[in-house]
Amino acid sequence: MAEASRVFNSSLLPNFRPLQNTLSTKPHTATFRRHSINCSVSTTDGARVAATGPIPWGCEIDSLENASALQKWLSESGLPDQKMSIQRVNVGERGLVALKNVRKGEKLLFVPPSLVISAESEWSCPEAGEVLKRNSVPDWPLIATYLISEASLMKSSRWNNYISALPRQPYSLLYWTREELDRYLEASEIRERAIERITNVVGTYNDLSIRVFSKHPELFPEEVFNIETFKWSFGILFSRLVRLPSMDGKVALVPWADMLNHNCEVETFLDYDKASQGVVFTTDRAYQPGEQVFISYGKKSNGELLLSYGFVPKEGSNPSDSVELLLSLKKSDKCYKEKLEALKKHGLRASQCFPIQVTGWPLELKAFAYLAVSPPSLSNQFDEMAAAASNKSTAKKDLNYPDIEEEALQFILDSCETSISKYNKFLQASGSMDLDVTSPKQLNRRVFLKQLAVDLCTSERRILFRSQYILRRRLRDLRSGELRALKLFRGFGKLFK
Numbered sequence: 001m002a003e004a005s006r007v008f009n010s011s012l013l014p015n016f017r018p019l020q021n022t023l024s025t026k027p028h029t030a031t032f033r034r035h036s037i038n039c040s041v042s043t044t045d046g047a048r049v050a051a052t053g054p055i056p057w058g059c060e061i062d063s064l065e066n067a068s069a070l071q072k073w074l075s076e077s078g079l080p081d082q083k084m085s086i087q088r089v090n091v092g093e094r095g096l097v098a099l100k101n102v103r104k105g106e107k108l109l110f111v112p113p114s115l116v117i118s119a120e121s122e123w124s125c126p127e128a129g130e131v132l133k134r135n136s137v138p139d140w141p142l143i144a145t146y147l148i149s150e151a152s153l154m155k156s157s158r159w160n161n162y163i164s165a166l167p168r169q170p171y172s173l174l175y176w177t178r179e180e181l182d183r184y185l186e187a188s189e190i191r192e193r194a195i196e197r198i199t200n201v202v203g204t205y206n207d208l209s210i211r212v213f214s215k216h217p218e219l220f221p222e223e224v225f226n227i228e229t230f231k232w233s234f235g236i237l238f239s240r241l242v243r244l245p246s247m248d249g250k251v252a253l254v255p256w257a258d259m260l261n262h263n264c265e266v267e268t269f270l271d272y273d274k275a276s277q278g279v280v281f282t283t284d285r286a287y288q289p290g291e292q293v294f295i296s297y298g299k300k301s302n303g304e305l306l307l308s309y310g311f312v313p314k315e316g317s318n319p320s321d322s323v324e325l326l327l328s329l330k331k332s333d334k335c336y337k338e339k340l341e342a343l344k345k346h347g348l349r350a351s352q353c354f355p356i357q358v359t360g361w362p363l364e365l366k367a368f369a370y371l372a373v374s375p376p377s378l379s380n381q382f383d384e385m386a387a388a389a390s391n392k393s394t395a396k397k398d399l400n401y402p403d404i405e406e407e408a409l410q411f412i413l414d415s416c417e418t419s420i421s422k423y424n425k426f427l428q429a430s431g432s433m434d435l436d437v438t439s440p441k442q443l444n445r446r447v448f449l450k451q452l453a454v455d456l457c458t459s460e461r462r463i464l465f466r467s468q469y470i471l472r473r474r475l476r477d478l479r480s481g482e483l484r485a486l487k488l489f490r491g492f493g494k495l496f497k
Contacts, residue, residue, distance in 0.1 A: 151229075257281070311452075325365070
């Protein structure tokens with residue numbers, strides 16, 4: 001089956017560019033005034049449910065209270081009889097568990113398009129949807145706004161049973177404070193990714209607020225459409241949105257299917273099946289009654305899984321795991337300006353991160369290292385190296401500069417060991433990390449976040465240790481080979497004398 005993994009790349013957000021002056025992370029103050037809503041929808045009190053404090057819809061992340069209502073509503077709405085049911089599970093709090101024997105290669109789910117939420121879904125408040133589309137709002141923020149709009153209508157929305165079964169606070173780094181990110185992820189480069197994602201979400205909300213919401217307060221009251229509800233809706237999208245290749249890459253929320261949890265060893269993905277006219281997945285293994293059924297969220301590192309889904313797989317269990325290694329030009333380099341110009345030309349910075357796996361590292365990393373250690377005599381090759389480091393080179397990617405091979409490997413090793421020292425410092429300090437807070441609930445949260453951070457840092461440091469070993473061995477072999485060549489050369493010299 002074609003890959004249709006859950007998508008969460010924050011590069012999808014800047015399509016709706018935040019304005020220059022709207023990147024403040026200060027939330028808009030929610031007011032308590034009531035608005036009349038010009039929509040053909042009736043609610044119990046004639047207005048939307050406000051979300052000025054905690055999100056008033058959804059449920060606890062491990063709750064099954066709304067699961068039966070969700071399954072009943074889905075069945076009544078066209079979902080065929082299922083071989084799975086929502087149950088509490090050991091992996092993921094809630095998941096889909098097999099009720100009957102499931103064969104390898106069997107198609108499951110068959111969720112019809114009418115039960116899929118996408119940018120084309122019909123709004124309970126049509127005027128709101130029309131305003132967003134007139135302003136050319138892209139799919140991600142459009143679906144996020146749609147979800148808030150439908151959630152605030154509660155039982156008046158056709159999606160009430162689905163939204164009621166969604167977590168009130170999704171597992172997501174969007175809910176980590178800046179202090180928590182700095183404290184628990186100080187050693188990992190995923191911290192910068194998390195900060196960037198939060199900035200994108202806040203910037204997208206602020207842009208929508210200025211360009212659309214403030215101009216139509218009767219459709220988008222601030223007590224409903226605010227930064228807290230957007231954090232919730234984007235948390236849902238990052239953790240549950242799927243891309244369906246057979247529907248031209250459409251992104252969508254697929255109720256019921258999004259209850260499936262991830263397993264690093266599973267390779268099956270969701271996609272639309274034209275023959276059965278529903279969203280399905282084909283199992284790559286058999287399941288017995290009572291076993292949890294899994295899909296893959298994609299080949300993602302432990303850091304990426306933490307970023308969107310709020311969990312870290314067991315150390316060594318994720319074959320797609322990687323760690324971001326930061327490489328930087330030295331400002332003391334005589335050719336610093338020339339090298340920086342070459343990097344900027346190809347969209348890179350003086351400091352750049354590259355993914356490293358247990359199995360090795362990308363050619364782009366080696367190209368950056370070559371550039372970083374190159375002497376002035378190789379200035380004519382700076383552009384070629386920068387192009388290869390950016391993966392935009394039309395020439396052979398596997399650059400080879402034997403004269404600076406040792407310096408390049410040593411440069412990577414130094415960067416690797418600098419990173420390892422950060423992980424060592426954090427992991428050593430984590431054992432005695434002060435978690436003293438007055439609220440027991442807050443204490444449990446801090447313990448949980450710390451454990452996630454320890455698990456992530458342990459798995460990332462493991463990859464760096466492996467890279468360190470390989471680099472040291474290559475340098476040793478390289479230097480011993482040069483030493484043997486030097487001795488041989490000297491022997492020939494004595495012979496000719």
